[in-house]
Amino acid sequence: MAEKSDQPERISEAEQAVMEALWQRSPLTAQEVCEHVCAERDWSLNTVKTLLSRLVTKQAVATQPDGKRFLYSPRIARSDYLGTESRRLVDRLFGGRAAPLFAHLAQSEALTPDDIAEIEALLKELKS
Amino acid sequence: MAEKSDQPERISEAEQAVMEALWQRSPLTAQEVCEHVCAERDWSLNTVKTLLSRLVTKQAVATQPDGKRFLYSPRIARSDYLGTESRRLVDRLFGGRAAPLFAHLAQSEALTPDDIAEIEALLKELKS
DNA sequence: CGTAGTCGATTACATACGTAAACGATGGAG
DNA sequence: CTCCATCGTTTACGTATGTAATCGACTACG
Known part of the structure; x- marks a missing residue:
């Protein structure tokens, strides 16, 4: 039995910053997202990667493989x-x-x- | 030296429910607050007490002693x-x-x- | 071929929040 | 005086969030 179409999980404030980058332009690599937000929020690349993973889990972001890395795109408008x-x-x-x-x-x-x-x-x- | 007037701490969603009760009428005892919100949110009295304490810590609520218990009032409008x-x-x-x-x-x-x-x-x- | 850099994935850890049980003081009923 | 109900306080514990360090795989350079 299919799960009752999971109501979209909430996006936190930090996660939103990542989404904003992807909404501006996508797909992007984790690196590129970092270039857009790390300076501003004083984050490390690792932080961005964590946030991206969480967003993927929340189905807010989709990945597509590109060689050894991933390209990330928003799944929600x-x-x-x-x-x-x-x-x-x-x-x-x-x-x-x-x-x-x-x-x-x-x-x-x-x-x-x-x-x-x-x-x-x-x-x-x-x-x- | 006085602390740089602590910017008001955030009030969480659960805490807001308690504030709403106090904004409607105050001062109230913990019991009375519970009567206003416990049914609605399916909370125990203990939960209300915890939230009230946290709100006091956050300086969002003031207490005045009334016999053995406290009366609570909002400190922020x-x-x-x-x-x-x-x-x-x-x-x-x-x-x-x-x-x-x-x-x-x-x-x-x-x-x-x-x-x-x-x-x-x-x-x-x-x-x- | 071995090694250093880079990826995503896993693990970490502190704080906040939701929700409450346990605890200690105390005041009122017998 | 003794015991119980009730207060506020302390402790608890799971999940979410902010912020990363570490790990295992892989690739490109030497």
């Missing part, structure tokens, strides 16, 4: 990831309603005038 | 918590820009017509 994470937050903190989140961002001045303009534009589109 | 968590998400996933988050919620149909109306109203206020 960035926009899906953003979607689930955003919704998780909205559910957890705002009872699933997006408006209160927006109100909060507005109050805490997390909204730049640019943001406001963009959101207005989006609203206009939604209404059309 | 819910709106502050919402603010930091929201901002953390926006930073982590959307490079600090709120508009893309909004766009994402819109695309993934996480916005109800009510949400949209509310946000419109908020925007109008922001512009005034």
Whole structure:
């Protein structure tokens, strides 16, 4: 009997950094991923390899052999990831309603005038 | 020499459930908190006590003695918590820009017509 | 051919988190 | 006074996460 299609395991913050590299360009070798993130996060190549393995286990990343090494590519779309994470937050903190989140961002001045303009534009589109 | 005002430690998801109870009404005893959350999350009283201790350690909750037991109250405002968590998400996933988050919620149909109306109203206020 | 570098895989170890049982003090019922 | 219920505290233990060192295989250089 097939497992109940395993709900995607969560991607941790460190793992996300690796995913971002792969979302920008893929496939990449572990080396190349490291070149994209190791300096920034002050990681060793080993750390990147560990994170890649964990992501493969979580089925978030696919491998394809290339000679003696592997090339890694994302198996989940960035926009899906953003979607689930955003919704998780909205559910957890705002009872699933997006408006209160927006109100909060507005109050805490997390909204730049640019943001406001963009959101207005989006609203206009939604209404059309 | 005073410690560099310790940046507030993170509140975990389980801990948040306890905070929610205290935000709704406080001060409460551990018992009372349990009455609010134990059924829902299927927790034992012990679990609630552990979470309360951790929250006290994290300075997120204050205690005041009441006979042989303690009364617990939040030390951080819910709106502050919402603010930091929201901002953390926006930073982590959307490079600090709120508009893309909004766009994402819109695309993934996480916005109800009510949400949209509310946000419109908020925007109008922001512009005034 | 032997050896050094490089790969992925395995193992390691500290901290955080979820969940709770065990423990020691103490106050109230008999 | 004695014993039990109840507090908060301490200890426990499994999994997740951050961050790597180590290991065994293999390849390219000398």
